[in-house]
Amino acid sequence: MKAVQIMSYGAADVLRMTEVTCPVPGAGEVLVSVEASSVNGHDVMVRKGALKMVSGRRFPIGVGLDFASVVAATGADVVGHRVGDRVWGMVHPRQPHTIGGAAEYVMVSADHIAPTPVGIPSVEAASLVVAGATALIALRDSVHLAAGERVLIRGAAGGVGTAAVQLAHAMGAHVTALARDRHAQFLTGLGADKVLDYGSTTSEQVGPFDVILDTVGSELNCYRHRLAKEGRMTTVGLSASALAAIAASSVYGSRRIRTFSANPDSAVLRDLADHVALGALRPVVNGVYPLADTAAAHQAFERGGVVGKQVIRVAA
Template sequence: MPTPGPGEFLVRVHASSVNGIDLIVRAGILRAFTGRKFPRGIGLDFAGEIVGMSSDAVTFKVGDRVWGVMSHGQAGSAAEFVCVRAEYLSKSPANLDLVHAAALPAVGVTAITALRDIARLKAGDKLLVRGASGGVGIVAVQLGRHIGAHVTALARLSNLDFVRDLGAEEAFDYATTNPRQLGTFDVILDTAGNHTGAYRRLLSRGGRMATTCPDPNRPITSLLYVLMSFLYGTRRVRFFSAKPRTSLLADLAAYVESGAIRPLVDGIHPLSRIGDAHRVLEEGGRKGKQIVSLKS
């Protein structure tokens, strides 16, 4: 069992979710940043309960139900116990069990950051969500509906009814839809990263586009394109990485408790079958998150 360092809480993990970044790290694509030494933990977010803390950690008490992300961008939430600083934790929603709560921390704060804080989405705006049936997209569609935007979703053909049920007023198959058929939008949330120029042209004057990842096939070129969008024209593209902190996690919990956002779970796997959870996410096309349960 790990020992909490200064300012840290010891959390007994009930569940962790599998995110796209986990697949990238596991494949070694980020080994220049993560290093090459093993063993190496995996997993970004979690839900569980406080079972201990350092002498100077006072924000939570033993028995509190919490959710959060690993400190300082470290991986390793797919474990029985983790040590985390208070700023990466908040109380979990009172109306969710901890296994289903684990589906939301990373993707939820990403969607809130993109739509509320970066794009400043407001009621009446026209919103396009690319990758609407993915982890971030599922939350973005729900949040867009809650804010009062007109939500258009791009997803797999088999998932169109699913995203409509989440709140999309229009839904299109990304594989067969030409962007020029979609019209114009005030806000675009892009979770795919490719064809950025084609979608930027759909922005209305003063429109805002937030992208969660660069083009995986042309990362440098796509990042340069985002930078140039700030220098030329009125249609801005912003690449960002969410910074999950207590305030954002607490905002997410409030959205859940109000009914504005709910977790969608496709599969729950024991830790001993975490490989299955990764394989399912790699295959794609599922309706919800893959959860790794550590509850005995």
């Protein structure tokens, strides 16, 4: 089988499509035939070597965190999944792996996949797995967004941002999106009540907000000061400076900066599918690349400046 792997840490050109042995599922595991995957910040950080404590120094390393797929085989003790079922899910982000979602087949734990939303093509479904689950966990579980609250979403045009705008709107919040001015009309269409141009808007010019969801990872302390009394802030844009800001903010109680690791189980993925089925969440795809052009998809992700996700089509 074919799989894209990281051969050394570095720029996108360290990615190679190679021939590897197809894994065999063990007890509690499922082998899925991947139809599409997407590029996420985690994938790029692993490729660059920013997560060596997790990914290690042994190569090759698999790339591709999420997937939309079809069940190809099941191991012992797997209940609720049958060969031929369409499922979506992700590999464990905190465990080293040699094969990821950017491959023809990948093996995963049965409790980290769920049925793909009905009527959504695999390319579109793949764009929602990590982005949608991250946004859902952030808003629902990390900061407990409530109807009527004012929420600021930084990096609103990205994968997590576009999902968060839609979910926050569906939760009944007043949504302010911070993004490039040229994306304002699109974000308004997703449910943003107000769109601010991040190029001309400083943190001192906004707020106060009951909730801030940050996907950028910079200026966290500046934005934390824009929280209302009892406000809550969470970030998914992790870096060394972000981790320092998170640690330093612990003295501020409810107004501290939170973070979390998005590793959605089957229950979260089912909840996410329900939001899609209800029309509260739709995929936002910027570009689609064949498996052989995974490096180009990474380069497009790193250039930024666009709305939505870069998706890798694995099956024709």
